[in-house]
Amino acid sequence: MKLFKTILFTSMLLLIVSCGEERKKYLKSPLDTIITTHIDTQNYSVILADMDYKEDTDKYFHKYKIIVEKAKNTTETVEDDFDIKTTEWQEVSAITFEDYQEDLGMTILSKKEGVLDKQSTPAGYSNYVGNEKYGRWQTQSNGSSFWAFYGQYHFMSSLFYGSSHRYYRNDYDYYRTNHYGRSSYYGRNKNFGTSTYKNANSSWNSKPKTFKDKVRTNVTRSSSALKSKGYSSSKSYKGSSQTSRNTNRYSNSSSSRSRSGGFGK
Template identity: 40%
Template sequence: MNIQRSHSTWAALAAMLFLWSCSGAPEDGLAQTIALFKDTPEYSIVLEDMKQDGNFVKTPYHQYRVYFLQDLPGEEPKFRTHETGWIQVSEETFKKYEGALGMTIAMKTSKGEESTTPQPTGYQYVGNPQYGQWRTNSSGDSFWEFYGKYAFISSVFDVFESPFKRKYYNNYHNNYYKNRVPYYGRNKQYGTAGSYTRKTKPNFYQRAQTREARSKTKFRDKVAKRTYGRSVTRSSTSTTSKSRSSSSRTSRSRMSSSRSRSFSSGGK
């Protein structure tokens, strides 16, 4: 089974998403996206990109890739995908998911369980007998294997360790998922600060480096202007002071010379 995109019902939904994302809606973009997919049997919303635009007042934006299962009467359920444009989100949402780049930040499982806690993409399908099964290798280790028609899940999300061992999954599921705690991988390789994310989303980090370099340049320019201004002021003050001092000395010299001539004349 492949992730498909072509269907009249899906086309209508895609059109609604496109129009909404271009409308500059003031409401929170994540909440709106969740609402659009609430009636699908299963979905995961992945934070593809994020940014803040504006010179004085920064406006936060997200970009999502949505994977969802569409179940239509008389048809086999199909996984579909949609990429949104830049969608405005609230400051609260932006801060909450600032460290979750490339991760699933909202989802609904086939059991109807919903979560907005960050986790690696595709993890929600592991452990679900609908998509695969646990197998045991020659060393006695239990690992997850997707059924053939769902093998695309591993390649689409490309975050699964090979083999994906049950002990790792149990740690994630029991200590993070159940407790609603963000999970960034055994080695913290996922999320904004993760090594995996840095490899797969270079554009985000290039933009960050450009902004940092631009900010440093502006700061240096401000410092240079202030330093130059103080230097010019000191130079001007010093010149004025010297001029006044010289003028004062000249005046005193003239007065002294005048008194000397007057004294000399009076003595004759």
Template identity: 55%
Template sequence: MRLIKYFFLLTICLLINACGASRKPKFVKSPIDNIITKYIDKNNYNVILADMDYKEDTDKYFHKYRILIEESKPFLTKEELNDTINKPTDVKIVNTDWKEVSPITFDEYKNDLGMTILSKKNGKLDKNSAPAGVNSYVGNSRYGEWRTHSNGSSFWAFYGRYRLFSDLFYGSRYGYGYGYPRNDWNDYNRNYRNKKSYYGSSNKYGTKYGSNTNTSWSKKPQTFKSRVNSKVSKSASSLKSRGYTSSKSYSKTKRSSSRYSRSSSRSRSGGFGK
């Protein structure tokens, strides 16, 4: 009798564990997760979605990333800061090649082209999207200053030493001296930083922003982009209905690098972003 009860209880426990396991999300690992792991020892960096594409012949989605890694701060004079010839030595720029991403990841970031989609500041991760550079470099006197247009509006201008940021964040067609309006930065800093993604008061930042004119995606016909956006939304929904998710979907809150390292080692790759 005792043996029967033992096997009965054992069966119940196994069923409970199986049900619990089936409810756990099945993570689709992305190249962004790999970046977090690769630069786990770096305390300050930004990841920008530099480009995106879809290959119809293989039915695969792709991303390119630009990673800005902050190194030790140099001691520069005012003349050195205003120097437009020498490039900065305290920010390392890494441009990745094309990385395959899952439909879930592509769908999550389809409106974020040219934006910072991941940042790490003082060891804390922020997975919310924001206009490129606005969370780390704009408003930081180490890199530039607020200036005033002739019409009285205030904007951010990078020092000459960091003028390449103007091209990276705003696009070369805007020219040196162009910058984010102070009102936008104030809105982001007060209401969105470390809380939720920011696209501007009129949703002007992101994929449709003027700085993205030289990307592969921006050069695609609108019919192609509309078709891909519709297709990827359906594919992502299908995967989610089967229990798949991404680390961004699962948690948008900032984490310390050590906590993320432990959780990412347990996530499933799902065949993407290896």
């Protein structure tokens, strides 16, 4: 009888645990695929390059700009030391689209020396700005400093934010002190992200405000419906300080978890 009770208790416990696990249903996103594809890559950045919504199919989409540092600098020009590409449109869930709604033009995933970071930051902040390998801080006559890439890395200016824009040191220092490795950063004055002028060339910001407002309403409703069924995204699974070993564990056990995407104002 005692053995029977033990077996019965164990069975019930396993049932409860399995039911709890079943409620945690993660929606895979293209970012999960990028993480597993570059599992052995030490340094890369992913920028949310564009986003869209198709009313006829009720589907959400992202485009990503992926910047991968090649393992060895064996090429003749510095620019060839990087593999830079923009993906085709990638379908994402409503949860993913909603989660990144303010992140257009920003780095939303990066890896530096094997450490994975899933916080959103101004493009280039995570791997290149402040890195003396690529540039230096220049002081202006008014005493403020801005980041300037070395001549051979000047292409990064256009790659990240355009040659007419500057990253200032006081903004960057504030990020390093208060947000680095802990939370996403949109600038002290919210001057980075979806609604800023730096995304003027994106197809998303060419859409009329009425369309974007409608999408905002639709994605909130669709995302809430998915969450009510137990679905979630891996954006809550921060892991911003994951090492290469942890990243491997992520690819094996959590590749079905989603990071989200969003739309803007």
